[in-house]
Amino acid sequence: MPVEEFVAGWISGALGLVLGHPFDTVKLLGFFKGMSFPIASVAVANSVLFGVYSNTLLLLTATSHQERRAQPPSYTHIFLAGCTGGFLQAYCLAPFDLIKVRLQNQTEPVAQPGSPPPQYQGPVHCAASIFREEGYRGLFRGAWALMLRDTPTVGIYFITYEGLCRQYTPEGQNPSSATVLVAGGFAGIASWVAATPLDVIKSRMQMDGLRRRVYQGVLDCMMSSVRQEGLGVFFRGVTINSARAFPVNAVTFLSYEYLLRWWG
Numbered sequence: 555m556p557v558e559e560f561v562a563g564w565i566s567g568a569l570g571l572v573l574g575h576p577f578d579t580v581k582l583l584g585f586f587k588g589m590s591f592p593i594a595s596v597a598v599a600n601s602v603l604f605g606v607y608s609n610t611l612l613l614l615t616a617t618s619h620q621e622r623r624a625q626p627p628s629y630t631h632i633f634l635a636g637c638t639g640g641f642l643q644a645y646c647l648a649p650f651d652l653i654k655v656r657l658q659n660q661t662e663p664v665a666q667p668g669s670p671p672p673q674y675q676g677p678v679h680c681a682a683s684i685f686r687e688e689g690y691r692g693l694f695r696g697a698w699a700l701m702l703r704d705t706p707t708v709g710i711y712f713i714t715y716e717g718l719c720r721q722y723t724p725e726g727q728n729p730s731s732a733t734v735l736v737a738g739g740f741a742g743i744a745s746w747v748a749a750t751p752l753d754v755i756k757s758r759m760q761m762d763g764l765r766r767r768v769y770q771g772v773l774d775c776m777m778s779s780v781r782q783e784g785l786g787v788f789f790r791g792v793t794i795n796s797a798r799a800f801p802v803n804a805v806t807f808l809s810y811e812y813l814l815r816w817w818g
């Protein structure tokens with residue numbers, strides 16, 4: 555199994571994250587709080603995403619990444635490989651994403667004097683507390699919603715990226731840096747716009763169970779959110795998600811492409 559895609563995915567994910575982290579946390583006014591933990595987890599997830607995508611394409615089309623410019627894979631194969639990558643990365647990401655959401659949600663904009671200390675002291679303490687209070691399955695709270703969010707939307711991610719690259723690149727050539735940046739940025743926006751409805755539901759499921767269980771499952775969470783807040787609830791955060799997605803994914807794809815070219 556070619557491993558360079560996993561390594562390139564690892565590094566490019568980390569670079570993208572450094573850029574995206576302030577956007578990710580600004581929703582909750584915490585800014586650079588807890589940077590090292592997301593770096594590690596996003597790097598792992600991105601490595602799985604790109605590694606599985608590329609190796610699934612290899613299985614489906616029998617072309618390695620070096621051969622793909624000369625023999626471009628079909629969009630159906632790109633979509634299927636993307637969905638596979640999205641599905642498996644969601645599984646690996648689930649506990650890390652849960653911890654991230656729990657830590658971000660306890661961020662107070664201004665520490666209130668005399669207020670009780672935060673429930674979780676850091677990622678390890680958070681994981682241990684969830685395990686103690688909610689069991690092993692507690693670490694996978696919201697994982698279904700995460701898989702539903704990422705399986706189709708990572709397919710959309712790679713289709714958009716490849717489609718835009720092909721549009722602006724003469725046949726058989728490598729896309730220019732500008733093309734990779736723009737195609738990567740728009741791939742990020744397209745997949746995040748599509749992912750936002752389930753992203754909202756996923757985060758609610760992950761926060762559920764902290765005090766008492768409110769939702770029965772993904773569908774129940776969707777229904778009660780719509781009932782209480784209207785359809786607009788599915789677009790909560792779509793602007794900030796898109797603003798974050800452009801630079802993060804422009805840098806992710808640029809570094810991924812260049813690392814692979816550099817390694818041959």
Ligand SMILES: C[N+](C)(C)CCCC[C@H](N)C(=O)O
Pocket residue numbers: 567570596600640703704707708711742745746749799802803
């Ligand atoms: C599928 N979904 C839209 C959720 C993410 C796809 C892009 C992944 C990238 N690491 C990022 O964080 O933007």
